[in-house]
Amino acid sequence: MKAWLKIALRNLIKNRRRSIITVLAIGIGYAAVSLFGGFTNYMYSANREAAIFVKGQGHLTVFKKGFLEEGRLDPARYLLSAEELVTIQEVCKSNPHVLMVAPQLKVSGLISNGQVSTIFLAQGVVPSALRVFRGRTKLLNILEYEGQDLNDDQIHGVGIARGLAKLLGLKLGSDAVVLATTVDGMTNALDLEVVQLMDVDIEALSDKAMQVPLGFAQSLYDTQGADRVAILLDHTGNTLPVLQDLQQALAARGLEVSIKTWQELSVWYNKVKQMFDVIFLFIFFIVFVIVVMSVINTMGMAVLERTREIGTLRALGLKRRGVLLLFAMESFFLGVFGSLFGLVLTFGGWLYIDVSKPNWTPPGISRSVPLQIELVPEYLIGSFLVLVALCMAASLVPARKGARQNVVDALGHV
Secondary structure: OHHHHHHHHHHHHHOHHHHHHHHHHHHHHHHHHHHHHHHHHHHHHHHHHHHHHHOOOOOEEEEEOOHHHHOOOOOOOOOEOHHHHHHHHHHHHOOOOEEEEEEEEEEEEEEEOOOOEEEEEEEEEOHHHHHHHHOOOOHHHHOOEEEOOOOOOOOOEEEEEHHHHHHHOOOOOOEEEEEEEOOOOOEEEEEEEEEEEEOOOOHHHOOOEEEEEHHHHHHHHOOOOEOEEEEEEOOHHHHHHHHHHHHHHHHHOOOOEEEEEHHHHOHHHHHHHHHHHHHHHHHHHHHHHHHHHHHHHHHHHHHHHOHHHHHHHHHOOOOHHHHHHHHHHHHHHHHHHHHHHHHHHHHHHHHHHHHHOOEEOOOOOOOOEEOOOOOOHHHHHHHHHHHHHHHHHHHHHHHHHHHOOOHHHHHOOO
């Protein structure tokens, strides 16, 4: 076998120019697939962490059964009562994988600065719980804000989006009034103080979004309940097992609720993942075509130029599978050298981006963030193996043609 390997290497060196071009094509293809795979993995993880931690959605969310279908039309009927919230918290905290249980209440209505009014959409959260959620991620740079954190004891201190503040001429310390319809159908108004000006990751909500303490939202809707309970787990991998456990435990306590995972509720994450999966497959297909055609061209020229050599080997007793093996080894080395070169390009590209830290503005975010590429061992190893296998498979087409030649005709080839 060692002799076969030496012969394969000598043949590649003899046709070094063609071999180098093929290695370059394979390497660039490998780097393109690996770097884009690292970028897609960064997009997946960033959107996953944004959904779970930054937005305070948690790994699991508990709703009253029917809320997602009809809750917007009849919120009072589908709110979780104070007693139900206590039961849900007791059941969840008995699970060892649950770190935090946080009721939330989304409210909407009108906000006025005393002269003009506009609509608002607010998320009522427990400020202390939200800090626990966000403390488990490194993505806080996408939620820069001016002012102070919301406080559990300062229920009238709220955060509003910069676009909404600009629209109403509000700034830190400004007062405003919100108006909404309670769960009983009455009209209610509350005073507020702007303690935080925040960025919003969705441009369409920059002139509408607010974040308020849960007590403020409950007072505005005149209820002690909540429309959902966000559950934070110790690890994302425990989402489905804990989901099953909580469903059984809550059903045993007689609660009619539905539990959704973060991925079921994250429409944005699912759309981004589907889009990048398609783009990744498209790029890999292009690389596949380039690699296969490069190897076929290289091996095809090698077979043509070495027809007499093949005839001589066959005359000396080499069988057809021996010819196939010889060219497969040459293609194997092309794939290995090309992938190793691609690995160097991949690390170089990753290092350049890590050092230079270029900024870009992702879709759905109103400001630029640092671009990142993640080195994913599964992508690097998988791309290496797939490209080597592709090279060996591509060599079979010209190698079979050479192996099937008549020995006498091959020896007389000019």
